[in-house]
Amino acid sequence: MKIEFVQISDPFCSQVTFNISYNLNPFIKLVFNNVPIRKLDEGQIPLKLNEIFKKLIDDEDYFDLEELKKCIKKFKLIELRNLESGFNSTLPYLIIFDFLYGKSQSELDEILNTKRIFNKLLSEDILFWKNILRDYLLNDHKVIVRGIPSIKKHNELANEEIQRVSQRKKDLGDDGLKLKANELLNAIKECELLISA
Incomplete structure (x- = not known):
């Protein structure tokens, strides 16, 4: 995202971040910071975002599976470090999350074994990830919130x-x-x- 939105001659924004909400109805949040007002008004970011998602799905050379695996490994290490150093806050969070949203014992087992989840994600092929992109980012519902500062x-x-x-x-x-x-x-x-x- 940084390459397509920030590191170009006429940037769409200064930073792109994402967050995944793990509530009952999970959602993915993409945040684009410091967007020029003219690009907000023209709705260029949603158009560019859809273009990138389509390119990731259609262009075999554009989707870098190895880079994705590096990111997953990085998140895995972060999660393991959080479990190791912050177990007194991480473990209760996971148990409360399961209490609020869990439907079976197997879900709690899965939540508590994030290492197995990351290893499974690392073994997935490119088709799996393209389906994720298609189902959850390209074809699913979107909400766009534009914040324009008022002098x-x-x-x-x-x-x-x-x-x-x-x-x-x-x-x-x-x-x-x-x-x-x-x-x-x-x-x-x-x-x-x-x-x-």
Whole structure:
């Protein structure tokens, strides 16, 4: 994605990230950061994304299975490291996830054995991955959310903050501001003591 959207002469965005939600109804979220407004208005990103998915499915040379396997191996190592170093948070998360969404004991066994899942994914052929692309990214439902910054709203919020601070200073008065300054200094000293101890 980075090559197609970012590392080109006229980039679509500055960064592409993804996330997979593992809720009852899982979804894949792709995030495109710092998209030029003209490209937002023209809807160029969804068109380019579909073009890339189609090319991955149709062009044998474009889909790099070895690169995909490198990514899977990397995620496998990350997951194993998380289990090793963060077992006190990872294990309860997996068990709670199973409690909320699991339908059978075998699902819990599968969730707890992520190493087996990664090994299975590493053994899959290119047709498996093309079917995943076709079924879940090209032909499935999509929701597109466009966030366009508003200069008017920015100025409005900045003015509200200036007014809030001004009103607070007025409410506290000179004595109140001195009291709050002392409270702040004492809190900073207390935190520094806790850090050094």
